[in-house]
Amino acid sequence: MTDSIAIALTLNGSALRASVAPELMLADFLRDQCGLTGTKIGCDQATCGACTVLMDGVPAASCATFAWQVDGAAVTTIEGLAANGALDPVQEAFKAKSAFQCGYCTPGMILLAKALLAANPAPDRATIRDWLSANVCRCTGYQMIVEAVEDAARRRREAPR
Amino acid sequence: MSASVRAVGAALPRVDADPKVTGAARYTVDVALPRMLHAKVLRSPHAHARVAHIDARTAAVMPGVAAAITRDDFMDLNPTYGYFIKDQPLLAIDKVRYIGDMVAAVAAETEAQAVRALEAIEVRYEPLPAVASIEAALAADAPALFETPAPGVVPAYGTGASGCRDPARNVCYRFCYTTGDPAAFARADHVFADEFRFSRMQHYHLEPFVTLARVEGGQIELWSSCQNPFALRKELARVFRHPEQNIRVHVPFIGAGYGAKNNCKTEPVAVLLAKIACRPVRFCMTQEESFLTQSQHAAILRLETGVSRDGRFIARRSEILLDAGAYSDASPLVAEKAGYRINGPYRWEHIDSRCDCVMTNTTPAGPFRGFGGTQASWASESQVDMIARRLGMDPVALRTKNLLNLGEAYVPGESGIDSDLAAGLDLVCREIGYGREKRKGRGIGVAIGFKDSGGVNKPAEAQVKATTTGGIIVNCGTVELGQGIQTAFTRIVAELFACASERVSYAPINTDVTPFDQGTNASSAIVVMGQALERAARDCIARILDFAAAQLKCCPAELRLENWSVIKDNQPHPLAPLIMRHFGGTGFEFVGRGFFKPETDHHAPLEAKCVSWEIGWGAAEVEVDEETGRVNVLKLVVSGDAGRAISKDVCRGQDEGAAMMGLGQALFETMRYEGPELVNIAAAKYRVPLASDLPETFRAVTQEQGHGPGPFGAKGMGEAGMLPVAAAVANAIEDAVGVRITSLPLSPEKVLDAIEAKRSKS
Numbered sequence: 001m002t003d004s005i006a007i008a009l010t011l012n013g014s015a016l017r018a019s020v021a022p023e024l025m026l027a028d029f030l031r032d033q034c035g036l037t038g039t040k041i042g043c044d045q046a047t048c049g050a051c052t053v054l055m056d057g058v059p060a061a062s063c064a065t066f067a068w069q070v071d072g073a074a075v076t077t078i079e080g081l082a083a084n085g086a087l088d089p090v091q092e093a094f095k096a097k098s099a100f101q102c103g104y105c106t107p108g109m110i111l112l113a114k115a116l117l118a119a120n121p122a123p124d125r126a127t128i129r130d131w132l133s134a135n136v137c138r139c140t141g142y143q144m145i146v147e148a149v150e151d152a153a154r155r156r157r158e159a160p161r
Numbered sequence: 162m163s164a165s166v167r168a169v170g171a172a173l174p175r176v177d178a179d180p181k182v183t184g185a186a187r188y189t190v191d192v193a194l195p196r197m198l199h200a201k202v203l204r205s206p207h208a209h210a211r212v213a214h215i216d217a218r219t220a221a222v223m224p225g226v227a228a229a230i231t232r233d234d235f236m237d238l239n240p241t242y243g244y245f246i247k248d249q250p251l252l253a254i255d256k257v258r259y260i261g262d263m264v265a266a267v268a269a270e271t272e273a274q275a276v277r278a279l280e281a282i283e284v285r286y287e288p289l290p291a292v293a294s295i296e297a298a299l300a301a302d303a304p305a306l307f308e309t310p311a312p313g314v315v316p317a318y319g320t321g322a323s324g325c326r327d328p329a330r331n332v333c334y335r336f337c338y339t340t341g342d343p344a345a346f347a348r349a350d351h352v353f354a355d356e357f358r359f360s361r362m363q364h365y366h367l368e369p370f371v372t373l374a375r376v377e378g379g380q381i382e383l384w385s386s387c388q389n390p391f392a393l394r395k396e397l398a399r400v401f402r403h404p405e406q407n408i409r410v411h412v413p414f415i416g417a418g419y420g421a422k423n424n425c426k427t428e429p430v431a432v433l434l435a436k437i438a439c440r441p442v443r444f445c446m447t448q449e450e451s452f453l454t455q456s457q458h459a460a461i462l463r464l465e466t467g468v469s470r471d472g473r474f475i476a477r478r479s480e481i482l483l484d485a486g487a488y489s490d491a492s493p494l495v496a497e498k499a500g501y502r503i504n505g506p507y508r509w510e511h512i513d514s515r516c517d518c519v520m521t522n523t524t525p526a527g528p529f530r531g532f533g534g535t536q537a538s539w540a541s542e543s544q545v546d547m548i549a550r551r552l553g554m555d556p557v558a559l560r561t562k563n564l565l566n567l568g569e570a571y572v573p574g575e576s577g578i579d580s581d582l583a584a585g586l587d588l589v590c591r592e593i594g595y596g597r598e599k600r601k602g603r604g605i606g607v608a609i610g611f612k613d614s615g616g617v618n619k620p621a622e623a624q625v626k627a628t629t630t631g632g633i634i635v636n637c638g639t640v641e642l643g644q645g646i647q648t649a650f651t652r653i654v655a656e657l658f659a660c661a662s663e664r665v666s667y668a669p670i671n672t673d674v675t676p677f678d679q680g681t682n683a684s685s686a687i688v689v690m691g692q693a694l695e696r697a698a699r700d701c702i703a704r705i706l707d708f709a710a711a712q713l714k715c716c717p718a719e720l721r722l723e724n725w726s727v728i729k730d731n732q733p734h735p736l737a738p739l740i741m742r743h744f745g746g747t748g749f750e751f752v753g754r755g756f757f758k759p760e761t762d763h764h765a766p767l768e769a770k771c772v773s774w775e776i777g778w779g780a781a782e783v784e785v786d787e788e789t790g791r792v793n794v795l796k797l798v799v800s801g802d803a804g805r806a807i808s809k810d811v812c813r814g815q816d817e818g819a820a821m822m823g824l825g826q827a828l829f830e831t832m833r834y835e836g837p838e839l840v841n842i843a844a845a846k847y848r849v850p851l852a853s854d855l856p857e858t859f860r861a862v863t864q865e866q867g868h869g870p871g872p873f874g875a876k877g878m879g880e881a882g883m884l885p886v887a888a889a890v891a892n893a894i895e896d897a898v899g900v901r902i903t904s905l906p907l908s909p910e911k912v913l914d915a916i917e918a919k920r921s922k923s
Contacts (some may be wrong), residue, residue: 023273036184037190037191038183038185040190042367042844043367043845045844045845047845078184079183079184081183082183094182095182096174097810098178098645098814100178100181101417101643101644101645102414102417102643103177103180103186103414103416104366104367104416104417104643107184128852129855132852133853136844136849136851138364138417138818138849139818140818140821141814141817141818141822141850141855141859141861142817142821142852143817144813144817145852146852
């Protein structure tokens with residue numbers, strides 16, 4: 001095994017220095033080393049999207065990203081969204097619209113939606129469907145998630161953060 | 162909250178919303194213990210082979226390895242498990258029976274070390290001919306998967322139903338049901354014989370099969386992503402010859418199951434490794450391994466249906482062959498349900514059904530949402546449309562003519578149908594615009610999916626306790642899989658206690674202290690456990706009122722409970738001070754218990770009347786591209802009957818999620834086998850519905866007909882939305898382009914072939 005790699009990143013708004021094995025995946029780093037188990041591993045093939053986190057605001061499959069690749073980046077996980085005990089508007093919308101069932105895909109879906117609304121604050125329904133197709137939800141049939149994203153867009157417009 | 166604001170039906174967030182939207186929700190995958198090891202298993206590359214030699218001694222001493230196990234490590238145990246038929250070994254004993262069969266297992270400090278150690282296990286196989294399909298397994302010269310019958314039992318049946326083991330080579334179980342006079346066929350003007358094929362899906366639950374096991378001081382303790390922890394505990398006690406009181410199963414949130422997470426999957430291997438290594442062991446399968454662990458049942462369904470010339474259903478003979486895969490798992494139960502449900506929600510003079518579980522050298526098939534009802538509804542509702550067209554009748558009119566009435570027994574000795582079937586059919590016809598002018602290339606199809614719900618003869622027990630300050634804790638074995646049962650149950654209890662639902666919490670499941678439940682399956686939670694829970698809540702309330710009456714020197718009948726006060730003559734008396742005055746400053750807890758089980762009844766075919774009936778009405782409008790065969794579902798309408806929707810959002814989500822699963826099954830989703838090899842294994846190759854697959858118009862309408870046996874008239878509805886979709890789409894395709902596809906999925910290739918065959922005929 002080769003030596004570990006020193007990385008420095010911003011994780012959920014806080015500076016973090018860590019030492020990671022070269023083969024360590026970001027998902028495992030977050031879950032096992034940082035204790036942030038909100039990031040879920042589903043297919044482990046960068047296909048289902050359960051492990052989605054934001055890297056400098058861009059959705060990334062943390063199961064297929066090496067931990068050392070986030071050196072210098074700002075990483076946001078589901079644990080980083082609520083501020084001072086208040087939910088993010090996307091989280092509020094998922095809660096209000098019951099846009100989840102088992103909840104296993106939910107952290108990834110919320111982060112995916114967050115990135116969509118950052119890129120496009122008023123997406124139409126076709127755009128939302130298209131964007132959400134990056135991730136799999138086996139429970140809901142998606143319609144209630146689409147509606148939650150529309151609701152989140154409204155909430156963001158009404159109370160910009 | 163005032164008493165006039167009700168918890169049942171209120172537009173409130175789900176109780177699991179905060180943990181699930183913040184990432185705080187804890188699943189089995191998130192549980193860890195100090196000094197925990199990681200397990201990996203070696204899987205068979207052969208579909209069918211004798212295991213001539215196996216040696217894990219080299220692996221056992223590799224870096225980081227704490228235990229390496231093979232068949233040599235468990236022959237002092239009961240080495241096989243299964244629902245009714247105990248045919249699946251912890252690890253291969255004499256043979257392997259499918260590609261992916263578990264052969265050996267390793268526990269090591271890291272998963273990577275475990276994987277490396279697996280490579281050092283020596284196995285010599287002597288390959289045998291394999292059977293990869295139902296037809297191959299039933300061929301006269303087919304090799305047998307099992308040379309000797311595995312131990313097992315046939316459940317008790319009532320009037321007209323029977324089951325038997327091993328009626329033919331590679332058939333592990335046969336279910337039969339018959340009623341009425343076979344001579345009825347002679348009275349039919351037409352007898353239509355049709356064959357249907359049903360392809361199998363994988364559950365594709367995102368949380369993998371996972372267990373964390375610890376064996377310490379004679380105590381087996383495990384955290385498992387499991388739908389039926391009490392059944393699991395009993396099976397582990399039998400396999401490990403371990404006292405049940407020293408096995409404790411915890412079930413955290415489950416990242417869904419859709420049926421897959423019943424009974425032993427990762428658990429026996431994890432426990433055995435933990436026992437041998439004397440350290441906690443986490444066995445978390447990959448998603449590829451899920452595909453090698455459990456699937457839906459593929460099926461061939463042959464129906465002979467006798468009808469009068471004016472469209473009255475008279476008699477039906479059915480032969481269903483289920484592809485059970487390499488081990489029986491839940492197949493006998495699925496056979497029972499497929500065979501029992503095949504006749505749909507219609508009136509017949511004579512029924513003769515047979516369903517066989519055919520063993521093949523493929524992934525074992527087990528419970529899957531719909532549980533035989535999906536297969537049955539696909540075939541039956543396709544044939545109903547075909548018969549209508551042959552008779553020159555409208556398919557909806559044909560259904561209406563034969564539908565059972567509300568309250569009419571499904572078959573003799575059975576309970577009455579607890580939904581108004583015609584009302585639901587009217588509803589989806591209206592929503593889809595049935596009967597409006599047809600446009601070229603477009604068509605509309607309807608179907609009524611049908612199953613009984615509530616399981617078979619299931620007992621359930623619940624406990625409700627109330628603290629001094631009016632905190633209420635629900636304690637029952639129903640597992641939260643995403644279906645929203647914690648939300649439903651806490652609201653039911655809040656309604657009965659006339660308090661805000663925030664006052665009610667749902668206790669974590671631990672088999673040492675949680676009251677018994679048979680399992681979270683069969684849409685049984687609301688109609689079986691729900692009845693136990695209602696009784697528990699009422700029992701708890703009665704104890705509180707008895708206590709308060711003694712304190713207030715009145716009769717309990719003069720009191721009622723509201724917002725943790727007892728109301729007497731319109732005067733509220735807060736309970737906390739009353740309780741502390743009597744029990745002291747630390748207060749007390751009132752505990753109520755409730756039990757429910759359907760009555761055993763030998764006149765009922767399944768030995769107890771079905772608790773409830775779950776109906777999924779569906780309608781689809783499609784556009785078929787006659788050049789490519791591509792089917793575009795423009796509009797999909799599904800409707801279930803919740804009886805009473807405890808949470809409207811939860812009910813809607815169940816119908817929509819089930820319908821999209823059904824749409825995947827209808828159009829593209831299937832496990833593709835080339836011979837015995839599964840070629841589209843795991844996410845990168847296996848296509849599931851995405852948001853982009855949503856039909857342009859997608860409506861789920863939750864009916865609240867009010868006839869359910871559960872609290873406030875509720876009934877189970879988590880499976881219904883899946884049942885009608887495939888048949889509704891196939892029926893719509895025929896309406897659009899005049900071709901009938903009788904095998905799933907309804908792929909462009911099949912549709913195009915059928916269109917071309919029709920063109921060349923005309």
